[in-house]
Amino acid sequence: MNEQRFEGLSLAEIEEINAKxxxxxxxxxxxxxxxxxxxxxxRWVSDECLVAVAGLLEISPAxxxxxxxxxxxxxxxxxxxxxxxxxDSVTCWMLGSDSIGESLCRHLNVKLGxxxxxxxxxxxxxxxxxxxxxxxxxxxxxxxxxDMTEDAVNKILGR
Amino acid sequence: xxxxxxxxxxxxxxxxxxxxxxxxxxYQGLRKAVTELQPKDVQQWVKDSGLxxxxxxxFGTGLKWSMVPMDADVPQTRYLIANADEMEPGTFKDRMLMxxxxxxxxxxMIIAAYAIQSNIAYIFLRGEYHLAAQRLEHALQEARSKNxxxxxxxxSDFNLEIVLHTSAGRYICGEETALLNALEGKxxxxxxxxxxxxxxxxxxxxxxxxxxxxxxxxPHILHYGVEWYLGLGRxxxxxxKLFGASGRVNYPGLWELPMGxxxxxxFEKYAGGMRSGYKxxxxxxxxxxxxxxxxxxxxxxxxxxAVAKAGSRLGTGTLIVLxxxxxxxxxxLNLEQFFAKESCGWCTPCRDGLPWTxxxxxxxxxxxxxxxxxxxxxxxxxxxxxxxxxxxxAPGAVEPLQSALKYFREDFERYIVADKESA
Numbered sequence: 231m232n233e234q235r236f237e238g239l240s241l242a243e244i245e246e247i248n249a250k251x252x253x254x255x256x257x258x259x260x261x262x263x264x265x266x267x268x269x270x271x272x273r274w275v276s277d278e279c280l281v282a283v284a285g286l287l288e289i290s291p292a293x294x295x296x297x298x299x300x301x302x303x304x305x306x307x308x309x310x311x312x313x314x315x316x317x318d319s320v321t322c323w324m325l326g327s328d329s330i331g332e333s334l335c336r337h338l339n340v341k342l343g344x345x346x347x348x349x350x351x352x353x354x355x356x357x358x359x360x361x362x363x364x365x366x367x368x369x370x371x372x373x374x375x376x377d378m379t380e381d382a383v384n385k386i387l388g389r
Numbered sequence: 390x391x392x393x394x395x396x397x398x399x400x401x402x403x404x405x406x407x408x409x410x411x412x413x414x415x416y417q418g419l420r421k422a423v424t425e426l427q428p429k430d431v432q433q434w435v436k437d438s439g440l441x442x443x444x445x446x447x448f449g450t451g452l453k454w455s456m457v458p459m460d461a462d463v464p465q466t467r468y469l470i471a472n473a474d475e476m477e478p479g480t481f482k483d484r485m486l487m488x489x490x491x492x493x494x495x496x497x498m499i500i501a502a503y504a505i506q507s508n509i510a511y512i513f514l515r516g517e518y519h520l521a522a523q524r525l526e527h528a529l530q531e532a533r534s535k536n537x538x539x540x541x542x543x544x545s546d547f548n549l550e551i552v553l554h555t556s557a558g559r560y561i562c563g564e565e566t567a568l569l570n571a572l573e574g575k576x577x578x579x580x581x582x583x584x585x586x587x588x589x590x591x592x593x594x595x596x597x598x599x600x601x602x603x604x605x606x607x608p609h610i611l612h613y614g615v616e617w618y619l620g621l622g623r624x625x626x627x628x629x630k631l632f633g634a635s636g637r638v639n640y641p642g643l644w645e646l647p648m649g650x651x652x653x654x655x656f657e658k659y660a661g662g663m664r665s666g667y668k669x670x671x672x673x674x675x676x677x678x679x680x681x682x683x684x685x686x687x688x689x690x691x692x693x694x695a696v697a698k699a700g701s702r703l704g705t706g707t708l709i710v711l712x713x714x715x716x717x718x719x720x721x722l723n724l725e726q727f728f729a730k731e732s733c734g735w736c737t738p739c740r741d742g743l744p745w746t747x748x749x750x751x752x753x754x755x756x757x758x759x760x761x762x763x764x765x766x767x768x769x770x771x772x773x774x775x776x777x778x779x780x781x782x783a784p785g786a787v788e789p790l791q792s793a794l795k796y797f798r799e800d801f802e803r804y805i806v807a808d809k810e811s812a
Binding site for chain 2: 253254255256258259260261262263265266287296297300301302303304315318319320321323324325356357358359360361362363364365369372373374
């Protein structure tokens with residue numbers, strides 16, 4: 231493995247991506263998983279990392295950029311340590327997701343997609359999280375939070 | 390045994406381990422398949438069971454499998470995929486199945502792979518389902534350790550590996566051919582059909598894609614037999630299904646019930662009717678991309694044909710309930726915003742038409758609508774309908790819109806007329 235070629239990626243990232251490649255007949259198949267591996271370590275995908283991953287997968291950076299900008303869990307801008315996705319699909323909307331989103335943004339003094347001043351949080355809307363019997367819901371990092379309320383927002387943000 | 394899909398789902402434990410799963414007959418269906426039956430026999434059993442795809446379209450599962458080219462003179466690489474990209478707004482059934490009884494999906498997939506003689510299968514799981522990913526990965530390891538997966542499964546000649554692929558969002562990934570592109574690491578745009586994936590799918594090889602819940606039915610059909618399965622449904626369709634309800638009902642939730650159960654029974658008996666202070670105005674019977682039905686449709690049976698006859702689709706079988714204090718126009722705006730955002734942008738009618746419906750609906754709600762806008766919206770429901778777009782996303786997207794224009798027209802007109810009067 232020529233590490234210089236993939237400057238911008240750590241050895242750990244390269245190893246994890248290579249492990250994924252072994253499951254598929256084609257390197258390019260892991261493009262999404264590779265970007266997610268980069269995000270696991272860096273939270274977002276910089277231009278430098280994007281070019282490095284493209285090199286590792288032997289596809290063009292433009293092709294990988296097309297993939298990176300298509301999927302909504304790939305971030306091409308810096309995000310906070312914890313991304314809070316609140317569901318804005320139909321059942322959650324009916325049961326008050328707008329006010330959950332507003333409350334999250336108000337508490338952190340951010341707009342949707344912005345990083346909070348302390349670098350801790352980014353708030354983003356997301357499509358149906360598949361927990362409509364407990365609407366409204368949100369995903370805090372990787373954890374699903376059911377039956378969201380104003381109080382729950384305060385608790386999550388530690389205020 | 391009248392609730393096969395949820396028999397291992399128990400509120401007293403987080404999920405069924407391999408031992409829990411085996412203790413109720415788990416992996417016996419697989420054992421029967423690989424040790425007693427030929428692949429063609431398994432296809433026939435599933436065909437005879439009348440099982441239809443639970444992802445929304447309702448295609449015959451056994452029929453689908455039997456269309457895979459398997460003669461000796463065709464390429465011998467075939468792929469099997471579980472569509473676990475549950476993202477239809479209002480739908481929350483596959484998540485429960487995967488989180489609480491992961492082996493049921495895995496066993497169903499192994500039997501299906503045996504039926505089409507596939508040696509590599511993928512679970513295409515939506516990226517947000519972190520807990521399901523953990524539980525599935527653990528269950529796959531357990532299955533490998535007991536030789537339910539791997540080489541010479543249960544001392545047969547059959548080999549299979551299942552790979553868990555976690556995606557990164559986008560509703561369109563649930564569309565079968567878009568899913569194939571996503572799994573190949575590309576943008577998830579749909580492919581032209583034909584060729585159908587059954588003939589030319591993942592990396593150009595024959596590929597079967599089934600929904601999670603569809604696979605979950607398979608172990609039981611093999612274990613308990615076709616006759617037993619045929620006895621489960623109440624109407625035209627066979628088996629049980631997970632039905633659900635969300636919105637302002639007393640007990641939102643998910644229940645395994647016979648196919649063909651009347652909607653009224655789901656709504657009144659299981660969901661407990663409307664919360665106090667709210668009245669039922671209408672409902673989407675099977676997720677966001679199905680037509681509205683009204684209280685007068687409560688006696689319709691929940692099966693593919695009956696719901697279609699009433700003017701909607703069974704879809705995913707999870708009711709989204711509209712109450713009398715929620716504005717149907719605003720609800721439709723929320724739905725169309727979802728579809729407009731999730732359009733992959735590949736074909737023009739969908740890419741441009743859906744945002745146009747959003748603009749018109751927003752204008753109407755803001756009091757800037759004209760009565761002609763309703764005709765434009767109606768026109769759009771036709772232009773974005775079946776046959777005019779590359780895939781089923783836009784035709785699905787306009788289903789709630791067209792039925793809202795039909796059933797809730799006065800709500801649309803009220804915004805427009807009120808504005809004219811105040812002007």
